[in-house]
Amino acid sequence: MTSRSTYHHGDLRQAVLAAALDVIAAEGPGALSLRDLARRAGVSHAAPAHHFKDRTGLLTALAAEGYGLLAEALAAAPDLRERGVRYVRFAVEHPAHFQVMFQPALLRADDPDLLAAKERASAELRAGVAGLTDTGDARSAGIAAWSLAHGFATLLLTHNVTGAVGDRDPEEYFRSLTGLLFSGQLPASGRQERE
Amino acid sequence: MTSRSTYHHGDLRQAVLAAALDVIAAEGPGALSLRDLARRAGVSHAAPAHHFKDRTGLLTALAAEGYGLLAEALAAAPDLRERGVRYVRFAVEHPAHFQVMFQPALLRADDPDLLAAKERASAELRAGVAGLTDTGDARSAGIAAWSLAHGFATLLLTHNVTGAVGDRDPEEYFRSLTGLLFSGQLPASGRQERE
């Protein structure tokens, strides 16, 4: 990709997005440099700006893409637990997207594409608890489930549970976690001594 | 703080840390600039570097401070649920610390102070599930509880549950979430239709 015979790159937008994902996954969003991405794509230093306006624009495009992928990943899940598993799988398979999606400070919050994609993903999340309305507060139930999946995914990506998960498949581990929770093994309100 | 009669600032380290917390809470870690912090403290542009080596050093110091504060906040909680509530409270009251603590890419992972503080906080987290060993896998139970609290805290700080929480106290809302979970209101494995 370093040399290029034609004046036009052909698919610079996708090339930059792909390179950005690599950089973010490896070194985080802070290490992202438009000029570096331009070099990787073999174009001049200002070329990426034409597609994304600025750094924030690029990150916003990535986040929107991420929400779209998440919506796809969650679609047609058989039940709530499986939806959680897919949420975790998404985070593991798309760590760069996931990171950017949940750092509002990096994004243009009012971007139309971002809002639309976010709404699609949000609808999928809500669909996961749509059938639980009569057993309690569906919205709260959804937030509880989302918190569990999101927290596990985040801790996973920040290397805070690597020891416990070990060689096990993270998705499988998460499945067992949900089993643990809903079987009542965790007496959250039970008193206990300070060790 | 803009003018200063003495050659030495007196407490530049603390001044820079405090200013950094303001910036991060308002605009995220990416907006952090050592030179800007120097200006706010009324010192020359290179003064902060003497205390923190570089940008990563500053962020690492903040993260270490954060883990110390978290360990304090969790200490002597009466039960697991209350420990979760305090975890959420910590995130709400120290959003800048919380953000930095869970972005490994920003930190020097092998920093001794960071590791020590992290270990203290980790010990407090483990203590929360120390009494549950006979009811199941204590480590997994701990990770489940941590995931729930961490996920809710993260979603809260990223403005992803503001609508649901509304005017309610986030801590109180989280308390009710744990109640929902452990009362078996959430049939995670129950089949359900696609809406």
Place this chain on the structure above:
DNA sequence: CCCGTATCTAGTCATTGACAAGTTCTGAGT
């Protein structure tokens, strides 16, 4: 074939992080 426009290049400026070298102050030891 022509021209409007999308795509990309080249040049520039202010800002930043990092480093080096020099200056001012503090305080421990005698």
Place this chain on the structure above:
DNA sequence: ACTCAGAACTTGTCAATGACTAGATACGGG
């Protein structure tokens, strides 16, 4: 009280970056 080693801070500098502007090139509809 004196010295001096080192901590705290300043000044100067360099390469890299984001953002902007103006201009060159190529594509595609009419």
